[in-house]
Structure formats: structure tokens, C-alpha cells
Amino acid sequence: MNFDRFQYLLEQYRDQQLTPAEREELLALTVETDDAGWDALFAQLAAGQAPAHFDGPYLDRELSRVLRVDKPAPAVRSVKHVHLWKWMAAAGVLLLLAFGSYRLWHRGQSGTGITALPVSAAQIAPGREGAVLTLADGRQVVLDSLQNGTIASQQGTQVVLNNGQLVYDAHASSAASINRISTPNGRQYQVILPDGTKVWLNAASTLKYPTAFTGSERLVELSGEAYFEVTSQPAGPNGKMPFIVKTSQQQIRVTGTSFNVNAYQNEPSVKTTLLEGKVHVDGLPAAAGNAGGVDLHPGEQAATTGADGPRVASNADLAKVMAWKNGAFNFEGLRLDEAMRQLERWYDITVTYDGGMPDIRFFGEVDRNVNLGDLLEMLAGAGLSYRFEPGGQLVILNKTK
Incomplete structure (x- = not known):
């Protein structure tokens, strides 16, 4: 700062x-x-x-x-x-x-x-629509508080806010600038890229992308989680332009398809899950022995951990993967720490453990639009013990010791 x-x-x-x-x-x-x-x-x-x-x-x-x-x-x-x-x-x-x-x-x-x-858990509201857009010249625009209309013009590309979506109109553009949109904890947002590709960003995520796709590929970089609906390949100077998503551990090459990428830094692996179409997933960096990559078909998931190459799992739980975009928490079979990381991002809280992490697994699906207090009451029915402290500190109590 x-x-x-x-x-x-x-x-x-x-x-x-x-x-x-x-x-x-x-x-x-x-x-x-x-x-x-x-x-x-x-x-x-x-x-x-x-x-x-x-x-x-x-x-x-x-x-x-x-x-x-x-x-x-x-x-x-x-x-x-x-x-x-x-x-x-x-x-x-x-x-x-x-x-x-x-x-x-x-x-x-x-x-x-x-x-x-003092703030009680019942006063912690769920996340909502909102993001911070960083333009090529370093200016930052907080999208939460803006009305519909053009918010910036960059080398011929108009950046337009339209009913909670950020839209890029690159028809008059001959050059590209780099933009970055970030969702803090407790926020999510939708972006329509210059080629018409739709991207939904989950909380605590960042997408870096050009304001116009002018080269031989459509490259974007993701940290966090996003769902993509990619348009078919437009014609470029050297033929068609594949869509490529780059994360810390994967590079996903797309033609035209729908898929979800979970690439949070505090998750044990980066996961790409395909809903429709076909994608090719390479591990990064290639020098670590991740060359080759795998092809995914609908319903499959590629997970990359550290220097290991992508591992493919068939019959991925698509309902669980897409729950966040559909406005829900899917806790089916989740370990406690997995569920709590989702709560940290959505409610902008910090979770700690008193006496170690208890061995609890949750099941079922819960609406993401409930306040934190109501959600914790539901989880208490599954055996969760906790206390809520000032400063957004949720302390999980281990009653097994």
C-alpha cells in the first residue's frame, strides 16, 4: 500500500x-x-x-x-x-x-x-456479488458500487458493466492491454471476455486476461476457482485460436467447452473438471516432469499435486464441483478442514482448531445464501462444536480429547 x-x-x-x-x-x-x-x-x-x-x-x-x-x-x-x-x-x-x-x-x-x-456468527452475512478490477494503467475500479454503463476504454476496447457482469467489447480494438479482476473473500463475480467466453469467479480468486485476443492463442491466468464456458475457436492470424487457462500447476488447452478449475493455493491439489467438450491438461512446470499431459472427457477430473503429473479420475462428482456456482455448499463426504476452507472464503472468517482437528465428515447440501450462524447450527447437528470470537474467529472445539 x-x-x-x-x-x-x-x-x-x-x-x-x-x-x-x-x-x-x-x-x-x-x-x-x-x-x-x-x-x-x-x-x-x-x-x-x-x-x-x-x-x-x-x-x-x-x-x-x-x-x-x-x-x-x-x-x-x-x-x-x-x-x-x-x-x-x-x-x-x-x-x-x-x-x-x-x-x-x-x-x-x-x-x-x-x-x-462484538459480532456474533448470526451477524456474519453470506458472500455476494463484487470484485475489484485493475486496469492496464494500474487504476482500480471497485465494481460493487457501480451502475450499468461504460467504466473504461482501453486501446479501442470498451469495458462495460451490465447487470452485475463485466463485459468487454473489443470490436474496434487492434491491440491488447492486460486487466486483472479479483474477488476478495465474501465476493463472487462474472466476466464476459472479449471473445464471448463467460467466466464465473468464486470467492478469493483472480483472473488475468487481455482486453482483446489478437495473437495465436487466448491465454488467461487463474488463481482461485472459476467456471468457464468457452466460445468456439475464432480465426486468428495463424488459423484458429485455442483458449488456454494457466494456473500454478496446470495449463488447460481448450477448443470450446465448459469446465471448472479449482486452483486455490491452500488446497492440496489443482483440479480441472470437464462438463462438456474436450480439454487437454498439462502439468506445470514442464521441467518437473509434467510434460505429456492428459485429455479429459465429460465427467472426468484431472488433479495435479506438486511435481506430479495430472491424475485423471473418471465419474467426478459434478454436483459437488459445481455447487458453488449454483449457490450451494455441497458437503457430501467432505473432511472438516475442506468444508472450513470454503467457509473462510465465503464468509471472510478465520478458522482455527482448539485441541486439534476433530474427525468429522459432513454430508448433504446447504444453501450458500444463509448467514454464518444458521449454517453453523446446521453443522452442529452433525457433531460440530465451536465458539465464535471477535474479529471473525471461528474456533472449532475437539471434544474427542
């Missing part, structure tokens, strides 16, 4: 001098900053001196006001979150003035005499 720029934006907000573009920039910085970034920002701001009247009760009262007045109601999923920047930026101004009050609210931590506002 550029701390000087962030502090400038907060001061502009405090003085009510933010332009619309600066508001979007402030929100983008707030959304994308990780815990290490907040630690560094806190340390830098703490070198100053807080106004004397910013004591604990005052901060508690102000934070309560910010959250009560400006934060959109989490239970109403159809509401456009056009005021998201207000409460995040307002809380950020308190950080600027009082050294860490925002961090205490954001993570629920204490230790400076300020009491963090």
Missing part, C-alpha cells in the same frame, strides 16, 4: 473534499489491504499524536454510529451496496485520527483500552 496516498485520501474524506474517483480509489485500497498492510499502516500513523478527546468511550460511540447508519443491511442480498465506501472510509478516518480504532473494529482485537464491538 502507498501509505502517503492512503493518508491523503483519508484526510480528503475528513475534509469532505474527495472526488468520486478518489472515493473509488479509497475503497479499493481498503478492500485489498491485508493484515500485514494494516499493521504497517498502524505503525506509521502511531508515530503521530491523537487528539485528547479521542478516548475509548468516544471511539466506541463513533464506530457504533458509523456501522449503524451507513452499513447496508446484510440480510437483503438484492440491495445494491452503493454506500459501501461510506462506512469503510468513515471507519478509516477514525483510524487516521485515533491510531488503530479501525483495526480493532476490522479484526475485533483489543489491547489498547478500546473495546471492540
Whole structure:
């Protein structure tokens, strides 16, 4: 994070001098900053001196006001979150003035005499539509709060927001820029690429792609999870243009088909599952002995772990693979840690284990549109014991010891 720029934006907000573009920039910085970034920002701001009247009760009262007045109601999923920047930026101004009050609210931590506002699991809303688009020139656009219309023009390609989808119109383009769309925890989004290919991004995912496909192939790079519906090969300068998805451990070569790729860094393997058509999956890097690759047919799944080449499994559980896109958690036969990683991404929480991880497996399917508290009550019926702590900390209790 550029701390000087962030502090400038907060001061502009405090003085009510933010332009619309600066508001979007402030929100983008707030959304994308990780815990290490907040630690560094806190340390830098703490070198100053807080106004004397910013004591604990005052901060508690102000934070309560910010959250009560400006934060959109989490239970109403159809509401456009056009005021998201207000409460995040307002809380950020308190950080600027009082050294860490925002961090205490954001993570629920204490230790400076300020009491963090308690949040129960029942108040943790499910994820929703939203993403951050990074343009070729480095500008960031928070898509959560924008209305329909053209949001950027890059070398002849129009970037259009249309009813929750990001669409690229490259008819007039003769050159390509590189864009990147990222979904934080608790967000998902859909992109229509310049060739008409549709991509659904799950939470905590990033897709890197050109604004126009002008070469001999259509190459995109994925981190996280996405479902692709690829258009048939258009004609390129050297014949047809295959569609290629590159992840940390696989490269998937496509003609025109539907498939899902799960490439989260905290999952044990990268998995490509084919629904329709045909794809060829190579392991990466080739130097590790992953050359050759495998062909997949509908219903098959290729899994790559470390330096091993792709392993093909027939009769993949397509309902489980596609549950996230269809608005559900499919817990059929999942280990506890597998299920909890899904909850971390969708509800933007952190899961830890008290006494080790209990040997619990879940079964069945649950709607992803329920709040965290309701979901945990359902899982408690399957033997899950837990407590929920400030800062979005879900602690799983091992009752077997």
C-alpha cells in the first residue's frame, strides 16, 4: 500500500473534499489491504499524536454510529451496496485520527483500552456479488458500487458493466492491454471476455486476461476457482485460436467447452473438471516432469499435486464441483478442514482448531445464501462444536480429547 496516498485520501474524506474517483480509489485500497498492510499502516500513523478527546468511550460511540447508519443491511442480498465506501472510509478516518480504532473494529482485537464491538456468527452475512478490477494503467475500479454503463476504454476496447457482469467489447480494438479482476473473500463475480467466453469467479480468486485476443492463442491466468464456458475457436492470424487457462500447476488447452478449475493455493491439489467438450491438461512446470499431459472427457477430473503429473479420475462428482456456482455448499463426504476452507472464503472468517482437528465428515447440501450462524447450527447437528470470537474467529472445539 502507498501509505502517503492512503493518508491523503483519508484526510480528503475528513475534509469532505474527495472526488468520486478518489472515493473509488479509497475503497479499493481498503478492500485489498491485508493484515500485514494494516499493521504497517498502524505503525506509521502511531508515530503521530491523537487528539485528547479521542478516548475509548468516544471511539466506541463513533464506530457504533458509523456501522449503524451507513452499513447496508446484510440480510437483503438484492440491495445494491452503493454506500459501501461510506462506512469503510468513515471507519478509516477514525483510524487516521485515533491510531488503530479501525483495526480493532476490522479484526475485533483489543489491547489498547478500546473495546471492540462484538459480532456474533448470526451477524456474519453470506458472500455476494463484487470484485475489484485493475486496469492496464494500474487504476482500480471497485465494481460493487457501480451502475450499468461504460467504466473504461482501453486501446479501442470498451469495458462495460451490465447487470452485475463485466463485459468487454473489443470490436474496434487492434491491440491488447492486460486487466486483472479479483474477488476478495465474501465476493463472487462474472466476466464476459472479449471473445464471448463467460467466466464465473468464486470467492478469493483472480483472473488475468487481455482486453482483446489478437495473437495465436487466448491465454488467461487463474488463481482461485472459476467456471468457464468457452466460445468456439475464432480465426486468428495463424488459423484458429485455442483458449488456454494457466494456473500454478496446470495449463488447460481448450477448443470450446465448459469446465471448472479449482486452483486455490491452500488446497492440496489443482483440479480441472470437464462438463462438456474436450480439454487437454498439462502439468506445470514442464521441467518437473509434467510434460505429456492428459485429455479429459465429460465427467472426468484431472488433479495435479506438486511435481506430479495430472491424475485423471473418471465419474467426478459434478454436483459437488459445481455447487458453488449454483449457490450451494455441497458437503457430501467432505473432511472438516475442506468444508472450513470454503467457509473462510465465503464468509471472510478465520478458522482455527482448539485441541486439534476433530474427525468429522459432513454430508448433504446447504444453501450458500444463509448467514454464518444458521449454517453453523446446521453443522452442529452433525457433531460440530465451536465458539465464535471477535474479529471473525471461528474456533472449532475437539471434544474427542
